[in-house]
Ligand code: AMP
């Protein structure tokens with residue numbers, strides 16, 4: 124499998140540090156609001172990466188942190204007259220509701236920054252002892268001039284860099300690019316005790332400390348949205364590698380931004396839709412297909428039209444899946460000798476995914492497969508092995524990795540099923556009233572429709588047979 128590594132700026136063969144284990148850290152949400160559909164793109168794509176590696180047989184540990192200490196949380200708490208904890212806890216539980224709805228599998232662990240204070244303080248102490256961190260009256264900064272390789276991820280050179288977006292300007296710093304490891308507490312802000320006095324950690328140290336604690340000093344993959352390359356991930360490397368004196372991460376994966384009218388979607392620009400707003404108009408599966416049809420690294424423009432088109436695509440795949448289930452349910456015996464080989468489909472699918480996660484090509488394989496299944500079923504030349512093989516392929520790929528199948532049976536029982544259950548109940552009532560003429564009539568009429576009732580001590584079940 125080849126994957127583009129932001130660190131080396133090329134596609135590289137994916138070789139885990141300690142196979143079959145793969146350790147992934149993904150930068151999760153800052154929990155001060157509902158997340159928007161741009162964030163959802165990064166969460167969903169990281170879910171696809173994780174699930175594909177699991178599909179390939181790796182034993183994946185996937186960590187997605189929750190940034191629950193941040194200026195934006197404090198601001199919101201002050202606006203709403205609540206504590207920062209009340210705000211973050213509320214949005215954490217809403218975050219879980221939304222990712223569940225979006226079929227993003229929960230991480231092996233969702234660490235909260237506030238629960239790793241000791242680890243952060245220890246790491247800052249280590250940096251201070253090495254002369255890389257400096258304390259100015261309770262504010263501790265990282266001295267970027269002390270880390271030779273600063274800029275290796277983003278490709279930026281210290282001397283070219285000016286203080287800009289997400290780089291705080293502060294007169295206490297020796298260099299504009301030095302960044303806060305520990306921030307002295309201000310009036311009315313939440314704080315923790317530390318060797319430098321009361322305060323709270325900087326954002327970058329949170330991810331270095333949590334990833335190191337949960338995945339070790341060196342691990343396989345670190346992921347996040349494209350905006351995080353600089354300064355967040357550049358600073359994580361500087362902190363972790365200076366503190367541990369080991370390479371921090373082997374592969375860096377960055378997801379392209381979701382734009383709106385060719386401009387990045389972000390809270391600060393105010394041009395965003397929350398994921399839950401979008402879920403009112405579109406299905407989870409259509410949203411996931413819309414993302415999967417674009418390459419994960421490139422920017423993508425939000426488009427109602429394309430999501431609506433994706434809704435049709437989901438319907439096609441799901442109808443094929445339903446058709447397979449229907450045929451399986453009929454429980455018939457066939458004499459077809461068809462000995463169908465699914466290997467080609469798995470190969471095509473994997474070849475696409477192994478080429479730097481070409482999800483768009485992989486999805487195209489699924490649509491071709493769906494057409495093939497429909498043709499074979501229409502020609503009536505299939506057997507049970509074929510049906511189970513086809514179901515298995517879609518379960519593992521279309522649903523298991525991409526989350527694209529939406530079935531009636533998944534959401535609610537079909538009307539047909541409910542009507543049969545109603546007749547079973549009426550037959551039982553008739554029997555209890557000793558009205559055997561009626562109960563036998565119901566059984567026989569159902570049989571004429573190809574529905575065979577099977578009675579047991581627990582009640583009646585049914586199976587469908589080919590008429
Ligand atoms: P935040 O809550 O802003 O820290 O972002 C959570 C995750 O979403 C991070 O991995 C970001 O890089 C990512 N992200 C933020 N905005 C977008 C966007 N418009 N498109 C794709 N990913 C984004």
Ligand code: ZN
Pocket residue numbers: 149150151330355
């Ligand atoms: Zn992070």
